[in-house]
Amino acid sequence: MIGLPANWGLELSVLNFRCGRYAAGAACAVVSILAVNGAWAQEPPAVDAAQRSAQIQEEFQALSGAAEKSRFLLSTDDGKGITFADILRDPDNIVLNFRWAKAQMAQGNIRGASSTLERILILDPDLAPVRLYYAIVLYRLDSLDIAKAQFEKLRALPISPDVAAQIDQYLDAINKRRQRVKQTLSVSFGVHYDTNRNSAPSDNERMVLGSLQTITNTEDRHQSDFGYMGAAHYDITYDLGYQAGHDVFAGVTGYYDDQVRLDNLDVGTASFEIGGHWRSPYLTITPTLIQTAAELDNEKFLTSRGVRVRADWKFRPDTTLWGQTSYFDERYGATPDSSALPLRSGQRYQGKTGATYTWDNQNRTTFGLTLARKEAARSYYTYRSVGAELSHTLLLAGGKYVMGSFSYGVDQYQQPDALVTGNTPMTRKDYPLRARLSYGSNVGNLLEASWFGSDIGQDIYQFIAPVSWSITEEYQATSSNIANYDYDNWRTQLLLSRRWAF
Incomplete structure (x- = not known):
């Protein structure tokens, strides 16, 4: 309730x-x-x-200017209509995989979205926005050690002060949750x-x-x-x-x-x-x-x-x-x-x-x-x-x-x-x-x-x-x-x- x-x-x-x-x-x-x-x-x-679930989309937008390819990923729809059968037909399609991850998030399947995002990073580990999205999902799943490692990797990249502040907030939250x-x-x-x-x-x-x-x-x-x-x-x-x-x-x-x-x-x-x-x-x-x-x-x-x-x-x-x-x-x-x-x-x-x-x-x-x-x-x-x-x-x-x-x-x-x-x-x-x-x-x-x-x-x-x-x-x-x-x-x-x- x-x-x-x-x-x-x-x-x-x-x-x-x-x-x-x-x-x-x-x-x-x-x-x-x-x-x-x-x-x-x-x-x-x-x-x-x-609210945290809804804010994932907003936090993801903060890195949309990192690269042209990232902006293209962010321009995709929310994944409605995408099925796992579509992924099986084209498993290496990054855009399709990302749309599928968004569809899984909308369905409340956080663990499934985590696996899909992990697969995207295997295909292209340099997608900083996807890595941030992945780290936030891990945080929600209470996989704090892995989430912290992902946030620290992002923190070492040349990112904007606003994004750095967001990452610092998550790192501080992880430390508090470990208490x-x-x-x-x-x-x-x-x-x-x-x-x-x-x-x-x-x-x-x-x-x-x-x-x-x-x-x-x-x-x-x-x-x-x-x-x-x-x-x-x-x-x-x-x-x-x-x-x-x-x-x-x-x-x-x-x-x-x-x-x-x-x-x-x-x-x-x-x-x-x-x-x-x-x-x-x-x-x-x-x-x-x-x-x-x-x-x-x-x-x-x-x-x-x-x-x-x-x-x-x-x-x-x-x-x-x-x-x-x-x-x-x-x-x-x-x-x-x-x-x-x-x-x-x-x-x-x-x-x-x-x-x-x-x-x-x-x-x-x-x-x-x-x-x-x-x-x-x-x-x-x-x-x-x-x-x-x-x-x-x-x-x-x-x-x-x-x-x-x-x-x-x-x-x-x-x-x-x-x-x-x-x-x-x-x-x-x-x-x-x-x-x-x-x-x-x-x-x-x-x-x-x-x-x-x-x-x-x-x-x-x-x-x-x-x-x-x-x-x-x-x-x-x-x-x-x-x-x-x-x-x-x-x-x-x-x-x-x-x-x-x-």
């Missing part, structure tokens, strides 16, 4: 209740933050990984506007003891509001030294959402996780232990402890099948606004499965199914749910991206709540829907280095250029057979994020 990182453990979707629905809106803000900021993902981050201990710090700040921040019923009616009543209290009707949010995540990973790349990791996350007017909906969370990655050529298994504490209006109301196990199987070069199961023990505490919250305490079981398909270097689609059961201290808070989500990421030139997702599900509760439905046997059934579209890039695309002069100005530019920005529009709604839980909300969000690796 291109969206919430698997090892963050912010399991706040459990806040699907009356007071909890208010907090759930803020939990969605956490999800939005993590989805648009690809740099916060693990293994490497999905957007970052996809046994890796650390990352990510920080985000943003602002959002909600049309129905308090999740008030759509028709301004609620059911009490089986009778519909009009909501007359202004504070309980639709309330729009602005909010300011901040989040930080620190992650440390230790490589166990195996060739397969097994590692262990730990991370801590903090988040706070401050409402301008509706202070009773201010939400803060703190989460800690520890786990590891077991890797084989086609399968990665990630077990994680997670603890999360959340507060509403500066009152602690939720402590969640649990475990999650995820498996990713590289079914084909362009297709990854994945599955995830989790268990959480959720304990709610009473707050001044709701003394009944402890009745929602209990266990939550969840299973997810799906597939991610990489169409080419710029397009990736993920489809997933979710089954969950929440057991609570009272049966009218116990429910089963099933849902599906479809998401897509489109990468554009210059590091820009568009991300969209759509999800729909059904939550079926176990028993009626007599305080709501009275003597009627009506059991709550919700149909949650969520649609989101984000567009983002980095600040460097909006600025020119020359605007900042030299020395201190350039230091400022180097600091702010990697900052990513995104704007998100989101629609969230729940259709319910009980008016109390039937609502919708539009959210507009602007986010700035910065990530450091050391």
Whole structure:
């Protein structure tokens, strides 16, 4: 998925209740933050990984002026329509081989592209652009020793300062990736506007003891509001030294959402996780232990402890099948606004499965199914749910991206709540829907280095250029057979994020 990182453990979707629905809106803000900021993902981050794949073409262009023959190679198409049968008919055709390598890259077959580029260099070892492209592919394949040797060969050639700087960046990245201990710090700040921040019923009616009543209290009707949010995540990973790349990791996350007017909906969370990655050529298994504490209006109301196990199987070069199961023990505490919250305490079981398909270097689609059961201290808070989500990421030139997702599900509760439905046997059934579209890039695309002069100005530019920005529009709604839980909300969000690796 291109969206919430698997090892963050912010399991706040459990806040699907009356007071909890208010907090759930803020939990969605956490999800939005993590989805648009690809740099916060693990293994490497999905957007970052996809961006690196797209940037290979841009980095290859940097050497296009090295020789006339290189310029001719770069003028070829993207390889569409080329097959291996074409290569067999003319195996020594450099241009044909290069087009085939580009086709393999577009299909996600990185290893195949590596072999094809190696064959081109055997035919003509003096093609510096191909050697750079080959070195970048090796870097992506984690063949760091061979990639370093290729970069060093290129570094010794008479190349432009810009290309030399790119190669130095890759050599520095290789040295960092060889470190046994890796650390990352990510920080985000943003602002959002909600049309129905308090999740008030759509028709301004609620059911009490089986009778519909009009909501007359202004504070309980639709309330729009602005909010300011901040989040930080620190992650440390230790490589166990195996060739397969097994590692262990730990991370801590903090988040706070401050409402301008509706202070009773201010939400803060703190989460800690520890786990590891077991890797084989086609399968990665990630077990994680997670603890999360959340507060509403500066009152602690939720402590969640649990475990999650995820498996990713590289079914084909362009297709990854994945599955995830989790268990959480959720304990709610009473707050001044709701003394009944402890009745929602209990266990939550969840299973997810799906597939991610990489169409080419710029397009990736993920489809997933979710089954969950929440057991609570009272049966009218116990429910089963099933849902599906479809998401897509489109990468554009210059590091820009568009991300969209759509999800729909059904939550079926176990028993009626007599305080709501009275003597009627009506059991709550919700149909949650969520649609989101984000567009983002980095600040460097909006600025020119020359605007900042030299020395201190350039230091400022180097600091702010990697900052990513995104704007998100989101629609969230729940259709319910009980008016109390039937609502919708539009959210507009602007986010700035910065990530450091050391």
